[in-house]
Amino acid sequence: RRTGVPEVVFAEGKTPEQTLRLLAELRDRAPETPALATRCPQEVLAAAPDAFPGQPVLVDPVARTVTVGDPPAEHGSVSVLTAGTSDLPVARECVAALSAWGVRTRLLDDVGVAGLPRLLEHLADIRDADCVIVVAGMDGALPSVVTGLVPAPVVGVPTSVGYGFADGGRAAAASMLSSCAPGLTVVNIDNGFGAAAHAAKIVRRMHGG
Amino acid sequence: RRTGVPEVVFAEGKTPEQTLRLLAELRDRAPETPALATRCPQEVLAAAPDAFPGQPVLVDPVARTVTVGDPPAEHGSVSVLTAGTSDLPVARECVAALSAWGVRTRLLDDVGVAGLPRLLEHLADIRDADCVIVVAGMDGALPSVVTGLVPAPVVGVPTSVGYGFADGGRAAAASMLSSCAPGLTVVNIDNGFGAAAHAAKIVRRMHGG
Amino acid sequence: RRTGVPEVVFAEGKTPEQTLRLLAELRDRAPETPALATRCPQEVLAAAPDAFPGQPVLVDPVARTVTVGDPPAEHGSVSVLTAGTSDLPVARECVAALSAWGVRTRLLDDVGVAGLPRLLEHLADIRDADCVIVVAGMDGALPSVVTGLVPAPVVGVPTSVGYGFADGGRAAAASMLSSCAPGLTVVNIDNGFGAAAHAAKIVRRMHGG
Amino acid sequence: RRTGVPEVVFAEGKTPEQTLRLLAELRDRAPETPALATRCPQEVLAAAPDAFPGQPVLVDPVARTVTVGDPPAEHGSVSVLTAGTSDLPVARECVAALSAWGVRTRLLDDVGVAGLPRLLEHLADIRDADCVIVVAGMDGALPSVVTGLVPAPVVGVPTSVGYGFADGGRAAAASMLSSCAPGLTVVNIDNGFGAAAHAAKIVRRMHGG
Amino acid sequence: RRTGVPEVVFAEGKTPEQTLRLLAELRDRAPETPALATRCPQEVLAAAPDAFPGQPVLVDPVARTVTVGDPPAEHGSVSVLTAGTSDLPVARECVAALSAWGVRTRLLDDVGVAGLPRLLEHLADIRDADCVIVVAGMDGALPSVVTGLVPAPVVGVPTSVGYGFADGGRAAAASMLSSCAPGLTVVNIDNGFGAAAHAAKIVRRMHGG
Amino acid sequence: RRTGVPEVVFAEGKTPEQTLRLLAELRDRAPETPALATRCPQEVLAAAPDAFPGQPVLVDPVARTVTVGDPPAEHGSVSVLTAGTSDLPVARECVAALSAWGVRTRLLDDVGVAGLPRLLEHLADIRDADCVIVVAGMDGALPSVVTGLVPAPVVGVPTSVGYGFADGGRAAAASMLSSCAPGLTVVNIDNGFGAAAHAAKIVRRMHGG
Amino acid sequence: RRTGVPEVVFAEGKTPEQTLRLLAELRDRAPETPALATRCPQEVLAAAPDAFPGQPVLVDPVARTVTVGDPPAEHGSVSVLTAGTSDLPVARECVAALSAWGVRTRLLDDVGVAGLPRLLEHLADIRDADCVIVVAGMDGALPSVVTGLVPAPVVGVPTSVGYGFADGGRAAAASMLSSCAPGLTVVNIDNGFGAAAHAAKIVRRMHGG
Amino acid sequence: RRTGVPEVVFAEGKTPEQTLRLLAELRDRAPETPALATRCPQEVLAAAPDAFPGQPVLVDPVARTVTVGDPPAEHGSVSVLTAGTSDLPVARECVAALSAWGVRTRLLDDVGVAGLPRLLEHLADIRDADCVIVVAGMDGALPSVVTGLVPAPVVGVPTSVGYGFADGGRAAAASMLSSCAPGLTVVNIDNGFGAAAHAAKIVRRMHGG
């Protein structure tokens, strides 16, 4: 674990057989952490539970993740927010990865800027996280608002939700990267896993694990 | 006044002589409205007061506008907000045009999303405007937040404030055009005048004038 | 109705069951306005009439909208124009939303700039609207022409009609945003709903409702 | 004259000495046509009249062109239109080149779509040209309108006039290239010379010369 | 025939029924020219011959065009070149339109710059055309080479052939628009019909018809 | 200190007087932290030492920063790397901000991927940082390499160093955002201050302060 | 063999029959080199072995290539590297072309920068190649690293592997083109064949063949 | 000389003192090759001859290069072509680097595709080079034409010559990268030095040195 982030299977563009075989290999090579696959097609999600007899298998069909093995003891605390319900798959990928690595998460869905009062109600819960991950498509405005309100380090995840000028997430990403709120950092569009890896490195630096 | 928006001199790319001559021509042709010039270089701002002896001349060096003649009686009510102080010149161009046409304005500066509480304090003042104009560069998040909070029609003006991914105002514009808050419309980058013209058409439809 | 625009279901990316359930929820929560769903897939359009027994259900297969419930008394007046017949679905989404909110509309199809005389014939009808919405793809030239001819506030809706340099509506949008006709404001590509929301806010400010 | 378009000096990025020497060389090599230089800096425009003693020298400071020598007998007929006065330098470059090659031109300035009646007044004059060249920046809407109104072949010249989404002429060019009016062809941004060359080839095919 | 280019049905995005009905309407309204439909889907190509009993129907499955009615007497002469065989559908659309309007064409396929000798062999045939249309994707280099070799007016048609940096025809278009060969004009990507309309206007100006 | 990041003066686009006055105001309002100004023009750098008599003033002409007041006791540890010496100003802005906030830094200059051995030599020093900031223009490859080698959370700062396809830092940013090394997060081009703010939030969460 | 690179069939956009017929024609015309087809769909890969009875047929389903005929005697030496296993199809197209032309290759898969030690282990093998081809998507960082480590001429092949800011290979290409390692040249995205052609020209210049 | 390309000073963004000091350091560290500086401002070009007393100093004001020291014995042979005279500075930078490294060059200026016969006349001279470098801005068509005509490996150098759609060299680069002529590789815009480094690696592999 040279980098502190365990290897993970990126299932997109792989056959179901390849993904399941790679999961099995990870299981053998690093039995102390669960093996994780992201961006799994329907076939992998369906086949996974039977493919690892006698082992705990967790399938999240919204996140499209498969986790094989028991996570380490829970530690740390990361808040994950979405602007709208369409951003949920990306947020859930984030949660799946952090959970596999034993990081405690709290998910707050649909608190986008078009309905600000809902966000303000939940602010207290977020303030004390080790890291806050904010997932937003379309205008990408939510991470800027949150970064201006909490002391925790914030990572923005632009999503490909939206059409026209949303441009597959480029509008949201550009808005976040140009944020007037200092300290917001950004990962690739729809890259919930990448934000989780950054948060996990922060948590690990604080709490070990 | 076929379209309800009086002609205006766009001084950029014109010599000071051309601009002053065109102002004088407008004055002659349409004496019932003040003549307005926008994007005036320093020379025009300096020379204007002496160029129209015996006439009221208003120079706004921040907006870079010159107004010659008395505006009609005040009517209507438009709120103009900025995200940051660097957006002020565009907001002031907006105010200068509306004032020349007799529309009452209220300017609220530096209420951007990185410091949300300041915006929330002033919300009551904005709610009852005939139209709200929100000027913002960088992340362009403020117009989405405001549109989700007030019943008035809102126009967003992206500004070229920012660097890198702000891309001369394109990030702010794309964020506004992709807004998750329904009803926000957008004008060109730095086009305070265009937003004023739209607002004036709304006001005129309501209050005549 | 904090913002004056009732909530609406955006059906794209939702299952038919989710959309119909959300429509029913809206119906319960806000019985005074019809519940509206936009961007409905074929299944929703087909299932809607039977899903709300005893209630008036309006399905527009061109607009891909479903409206459940009786609209409020008609008030105001908005003109909706298209440059070409391919722009009609976006214009009809616009009309469907305005109708659901009780706003009177007049739809003028296929009056694009390649055949200017047709537009000029209908000009008188447009001049007195509270707001004019102009829907155009490809060159996006029509909103500029109309804004130069009528006193009403004009909103341009770029559409994704066209190919090559039309670039999914970006050419039309850029042309509108760069318009030499002052006062034209713009919404996202294909966002008929957004233009309707802006127009409704204007109408509501004038006529209440 | 393999291609029917005489060589021309593009003065941008050349020293005044280089440009004047190249003009002299062209004069020697092809005495039957005037030698032409485009995009001349102030120094060349000032020095040209004295640099060719005993020869007719025509300097157009708006077009930034220098023509040395007498043009051939006038023939053909090309109309050149501008949307706004800021497009004039490009239109005048066009006229300067055509005049040098003996092609008769008619220049119609400031007939853009924001003031359509002015265009319609002059339509009769344009209809019978061998070719119509339409120069427009910002929204680039004028060439589409004209192509829909006249039987002559039309060439659109986008200009870099405008700001923000006008994007140095890209918005105007994309609008023209996506035109819903069939038969409009387009040259590079600000390339009045290129449009003149195309028109001259058409005229030459019709009238010889 | 205000513009000299007869109306044409653009079948993309229309149902086969709509296209066939519009063809029939054109036939009635303007019996002196054939009715033409471009971008026809397979169903229209298959159904067209039976849909117009007793009338000549020409179907080109490569061009995806349907022509109903006899063309006027042949006149003029336009050369159409392609860089590669993949550009043929666009070139054939061009030929189909010109043929429907009675313009004589000569088609030269696969004479791209990667095999220059083949082009040079055929140069004599091209030189005397009233107009030369050059269709090219990928690098878009052929129109520049041809414009530097022939006296006829040249129109370049970029195609969406290629991948990566070819960018759906944008690379070819940008190369043509930046051509160092004066007089080349350009139409939208894959717009064979548009180039034909320009050429037909040139031919008509020369030969009437 | 709602967000844990003290306010800072962004001097770009401000007059020297404005910047110095704002620094003085910050000093008064928040005497427990030094007041910091970034992107200072030459005049501010020169005038600052005399403008705050009796107070410690730190000027970094490479970073273009001015710091007024004594920083809090040193705590934490952040490594800042540059790919090349031209990236140094951005890295030094980063160091200046962290130093003002009392965060210990280590700066490693010119360890870009074209000379990999130099980087590998210094790896041990970097591994134990609370956060690693990697500043790189041109290809933007260094942050990916470093993220694959160290367990600390890494923030990449793209710079505008380079030309052509480097595109003012967009190539470097896109490469970082597409990194195959999980956990790398990114800030705006040239935004050394933003990376410092994120790192400071991490440090503060770990060590308080 | 005017250019030293034999003709090749690009099967994309061709029917299986066309591709097989063109392969047969190449076989007849140039019997001294194998006939090669790239980007073959499944049908061609399946049908090829039976289509050339009595001739050696090599099918690579990963590269999607078909080679008919015996390659010339092996000569030269080209190393082909991939950053990740998803880049393998492009690398294998490269190997297939070089093998058909008799050039010896060595393929090193999955040595990307996120796991630098693996690359460093194999460095000695690469150093002595006549040319090194480096295939990489996403961040595109590997070719810069390799060019800084070996004396051989290096060609980078960006691939369309990745999402979001990877932008179909544009991020990788821009990173390579902006490389801080001198001497790296680049081909189009996914163009393994093009890199092979360049390498073959180098090898042929050195070793003849 | 790990990579076979000696270090070089990139003078852009450095003070004249820094550049001259770095040249002196290179001279000391690697006395067997001349020290080279590229992109030198006027001050460096003027000061260089006196800065290295007793040493041969070569200044090329067009290339903006300074070479200090005697080059190794001439070997190899590289042809450098330009499309137009404005591309000469980039081509000369290329020649200056190759000359400093002892590689024999032949420079052919202004053989662009708008005047193809000139190119064809000189073809024989180019065919036998170890590598051909083709420098072209605007349409970027020349490298495709040359690659289709010669057996040598070809490197294209796009230049920032042109305006509008030429887009600072992006049009030329995209055309080259999309070339239909197999084997053309490309370097960054205006990067004559990079092309020279690639060519030098090829020459060195063939002839040692």
Ligand SMILES: Nc1ncnc2c1ncn2[C@@H]1O[C@H](COP(=O)(O)O)[C@@H](O)[C@H]1O
């Ligand atoms: N056609 C449309 N285009 C853009 N936004 C829409 C459209 N229809 C509905 N919306 C917005 O989307 C919101 C509902 O989103 P959701 O909660 O995902 O159903 C509505 O309240 C509207 O603000």
Ligand SMILES: Nc1ncnc2c1ncn2[C@@H]1O[C@H](COP(=O)(O)O)[C@@H](O)[C@H]1O
């Ligand atoms: N204003 C212009 N815009 C584009 N191309 C031009 C212009 N003026 C001249 N040219 C072209 O540039 C060529 C001369 O370029 P040069 O050899 O650099 O002087 C002429 O033969 C024309 O083809």
Ligand SMILES: Nc1ncnc2c1ncn2[C@@H]1O[C@H](COP(=O)(O)O)[C@@H](O)[C@H]1O
């Ligand atoms: N170098 C910098 N880059 C980006 N943002 C900065 C920089 N320096 C300061 N800021 C931000 O800009 C804010 C001050 O902006 P202003 O009120 O315009 O002076 C600070 O509170 C920071 O959030």
Ligand SMILES: Nc1ncnc2c1ncn2[C@@H]1O[C@H](COP(=O)(O)O)[C@@H](O)[C@H]1O
């Ligand atoms: N994979 C490939 N990528 C790019 N170009 C290719 C590829 N395979 C073949 N080609 C080129 O395409 C030409 C054949 O094109 P075509 O005549 O359409 O079959 C060949 O001579 C090659 O120059």
Ligand SMILES: [Mg+2]
């Ligand atoms: Mg919501």
Ligand SMILES: [Mg+2]
């Ligand atoms: Mg502020």
Ligand SMILES: [Mg+2]
């Ligand atoms: Mg129509």
Ligand SMILES: [Mg+2]
């Ligand atoms: Mg005008």
Ligand SMILES: [Mg+2]
């Ligand atoms: Mg071919």
Ligand SMILES: [Mg+2]
């Ligand atoms: Mg270095």
Ligand SMILES: [Mg+2]
């Ligand atoms: Mg790997």
Ligand SMILES: [Mg+2]
């Ligand atoms: Mg030349």
